[in-house]
Amino acid sequence: MKKIGFLSFGHWSPSPHSGTRSAGDALLQSIDLAAAAEELGADGAYFRVHHFARQLASPFPLLAAVGARTSRIEIGTAVIDMRYENPLYMAEDAGAADLIAGGRLQLGLSRGSPEQVIDGWRYFGYAPGDGESDADLGRRHAEAFLQALKGVGFAQPNPRPMFPNPPGLLRLEPHSPGLRERIWWGSGSNATAIWAAKLGVNLQSSTLKDDETGEPFHVQQAKQIRAYREAWKEAGHAREPRVSVSRSIFALVNDQDRAYFGNGKDADSIGYIDDNTRAIFGRSYAAEPERLIEELRKDEAIAEADTLLLTVPNQLGVAYNAHVIEAILKHVAPGLGWR
Structure with a gap:
């Protein structure tokens, strides 16, 4: 069995050819799609976070709304x-x-990706410390967030508070038990996957990663997942980790x-991120179900993962x-033993 969810970037455009013409459309349609996916039997509704762009940004109002509208499906990000x-x-x-969601959040975090603006995090009031890179800044914030999720008191209470305090140092409220174990790290390299394993968070691996060996994308991604699992085992964590991969x-x-995707890309491609990092971008899959089953059976990384996120063209409605x-759940997943 493999969990299957969708991943939406929540694009919107005022173009007459777009079915998602405003930010309000993107948000409300995201809620509707999550509800529809739950009815179809999908396992997860995940959303990407981008700032300064016509895409989904602040995730928590959306996650809370989806949580209130649905009852079973996992709700997550990939990534904040x-x-x-x-x-x-x-x-x-x-x-x-x-x-609000009854303990169904699956939050994917990361250092982030190339942006619409230069050093956009500075406009939000954050900057790397002395000797830090922006990646270090992201990891430092992630570690502080994970510490807060443990629910351990750390703040000295006021001796004359407005409301009575429980004894001892105070923690943040509301605290949701178990959320700490449902945090993921979106990793673009083998090194950050190993770091995530040591930290004790689940692994999200997307449709691109650093090109570290020159091998096909799915082979490199499978090796990344194996390195993560080995590091997790060496760290001695008590639970089994989860691993997701994203695919179109x-x-x-x-x-x-056939009109939309019959002539889609069927090969990996190479590009550069942050000007100097060579990256490999995984292929898309588009074919008749029988052929699709045969092609996906050869994808080593999908085989290694317990969760598959289907990237969706949200502006198509x-x-x-x-x-x-539904087409993947009905016509493809059973043939691969995922359902």
Whole structure:
């Protein structure tokens, strides 16, 4: 069995060709798609966070709304850029959203990706310390957030408070027990995957990573996952970790599918991020279900992961994206033993 969810970037555009023309459309359609995915039997609704862009940004109002609208599906991010976050305020938001959802949050964090603006986190009031990089800043914020999620008191109480305090140092409220074990790290390299394992968080691996060996993307990603699992084992954590990978996968079952994706990219590509980091971008999959099953069976990284996130073209509308998810669940997943 493999958990299957969707991942939406929440793009919106005022173009007449877009089915998502405003920020309000993106948010409300995200809630509707999560509800539709739950009805179809999908396991997760995940959302990407980008700042200064016509995409989903502040995640917690959306996560709370999805949590209130649904009852079973996992609700997550992939990923929140921790360079922009106040770890303590985020812990309060995350605790509240998780309680509303009944303990279904699966929060993916990361250092973030190339941005729309230069050093955008500086506009949010954050900057690396002496000798730190922006990646160090993101990891420092992540570690502070994880510490806050433990629910351990750390703040000295006022001797004359407005309301009575429990004994001892005070923790942040609301606290959601178990959320600490449902945090993921979005890793673009083998080294950060190993760091995440030592920290005791789950692993999210996306559709791109540093090109570290020159091998096909899925082979490099599978090796990253194995390195993560080995580091987790060496760290001696008590529980088993979870690992997700993201893919663009489209089962061509009707003429509309073929018109949209019948001539899609079917090979990895190479590019550069942050000007000097060579990255490999994984291929998309688009084919008739029988052929798709054969192609996906060869993807080593999908085989290594327990969770698959399907990236969806959200501007094509809720109904079409529900169809994309249903086609994978109905026509592809059983043939691969995922259902």
